[in-house]
Amino acid sequence: MAFTLQRVLISDNVSPKCAEYLQSNGIAVDTKTKLTKEQLIAEIPNYDGLIVRSATKVTAEVIEAGSNLKIIGRAGTGVDNIDIPAASKKGIVVMNTPGGNTLSAVEHTCAMISCLARHIPQAHRSLKEGRWDRKVYMGTELAGKTLAIIGLGRIGREVAKRMQSYDMTTIGFDPLVSAEESAEFGVEWLPVEQIWPRADYITVHTPLIPQTKGLIGEKSFPVCKKGVRVVNVARGGIIDEDALVQALESGQCGGAALDVFVEEPPTNAALIQNPHVICTPHLGASTTEAQTRVAVEIAEQFVDAVQGKSLFGAVSD
Ligand SMILES: NC(=O)C1=CN([C@@H]2O[C@H](COP(=O)(O)OP(=O)(O)OC[C@H]3O[C@@H](n4cnc5c(N)ncnc54)[C@H](O)[C@@H]3O)[C@@H](O)[C@H]2O)C=CC1
Numbered sequence: 117m118a119f120t121l122q123r124v125l126i127s128d129n130v131s132p133k134c135a136e137y138l139q140s141n142g143i144a145v146d147t148k149t150k151l152t153k154e155q156l157i158a159e160i161p162n163y164d165g166l167i168v169r170s171a172t173k174v175t176a177e178v179i180e181a182g183s184n185l186k187i188i189g190r191a192g193t194g195v196d197n198i199d200i201p202a203a204s205k206k207g208i209v210v211m212n213t214p215g216g217n218t219l220s221a222v223e224h225t226c227a228m229i230s231c232l233a234r235h236i237p238q239a240h241r242s243l244k245e246g247r248w249d250r251k252v253y254m255g256t257e258l259a260g261k262t263l264a265i266i267g268l269g270r271i272g273r274e275v276a277k278r279m280q281s282y283d284m285t286t287i288g289f290d291p292l293v294s295a296e297e298s299a300e301f302g303v304e305w306l307p308v309e310q311i312w313p314r315a316d317y318i319t320v321h322t323p324l325i326p327q328t329k330g331l332i333g334e335k336s337f338p339v340c341k342k343g344v345r346v347v348n349v350a351r352g353g354i355i356d357e358d359a360l361v362q363a364l365e366s367g368q369c370g371g372a373a374l375d376v377f378v379e380e381p382p383t384n385a386a387l388i389q390n391p392h393v394i395c396t397p398h399l400g401a402s403t404t405e406a407q408t409r410v411a412v413e414i415a416e417q418f419v420d421a422v423q424g425k426s427l428f429g430a431v432s433d
């Protein structure tokens with residue numbers, strides 16, 4: 117299936133290498149970031165292609181307004197900000213670049229786990245504020261602790277391999293990955309209900325879908341070890357934010373490291389201001405290397421699709 121593509125809108129902060137590649141293949145590109153919903157709806161009829169990261173919400177309304185839209189590209193992994201059924205209904209191809217930012221998300225997760233163990237962000241702030249709090253920030257070792265990984269796909273399994281080098285025991289659950297395959301990367305596969313009581317740390321690496329919304333929530337926290345620490349570098353809402361606040365306040369949860377939030381930027385002050393929460397503003401994929409990779413990959417995929425060469429990276433509902 118080959119088609120023509122005349123003008124692409126890049127509506128998020130994507131590396132300029134994306135526009136350069138598209139333009140060198142005869143496709144016009146406009147970059148307009150931080151558009152309001154109304155501005156995007158007004159602009160979209162002028163384009164037959166759209167490229168986004170996670171900030172732009174490509175809702176059914178936007179897709180409906182995109183009367184000339186043929187292709188939507190996600191320079192990154194998660195496509196939960198794109199209404200894929202609405203796009204499919206209109207015959208619009210949706211593509212992502214899974215893999216291009218995997219290593220960056222993995223390394224961010226590992227850094228978050230280390231920060232949780234040693235209170236590095238809190239100690240850093242305290243020292244900058246003029247204190248010398250050596251007692252307050254007593255930490256714990258990662259060696260000998262159990263890390264549970266929910267979602268053993270591209271990111272989950274690479275987090276496991278890296279944290280094994282800290283002598284952590286890695287256990288995990290994924291409905292599509294077998295116990296045999298998990299053993300190949302050193303993870304003991306367990307049914308999810310057997311995970312909770314064993315974990316000292318839990319990190320989630322699933323997409324946000326109905327089955328994973330609130331996966332860690334008011335039912336799972338009470339059956340976890342007291343003081344369990346949780347990490348979310350996947351999607352806001354996989355760990356239920358209200359249940360997390362309650363668990364942090366009761367001490368059932370000993371700390372949380374969050375890169376993603378139900379609302380971004382987050383408005384949940386009880387969560388963000390909790391002293392046991394460390395957080396980053398959705399930085400998992402924000403490295404020079406990952407941003408170059410995903411920008412080039414999505415541009416190449418667009419050009420290949422236009423030329424009818426391949427629909428690599430296409431996502432369907
Ligand atoms: N914070 C950030 O900047 C970044 C976040 N991400 C997010 O990380 C997540 C994972 O990405 P990848 O590892 O590349 O995806 P992947 O598709 O390779 O792996 C996801 C795994 O989750 C599993 N899964 C689905 N439902 C599950 C359930 N109910 N319980 C346990 N496992 C389940 C799938 O079977 C799959 O193996 C995505 O949500 C993605 O958007 C990815 C890159 C950067």
Ligand SMILES: O=C(O)C(=O)COP(=O)(O)O
Pocket residue numbers: 169170171191192193194195217398399400401402
């Ligand atoms: O690729 C993903 O799923 C991410 O969450 C990265 O999001 P971003 O492209 O940094 O807005």
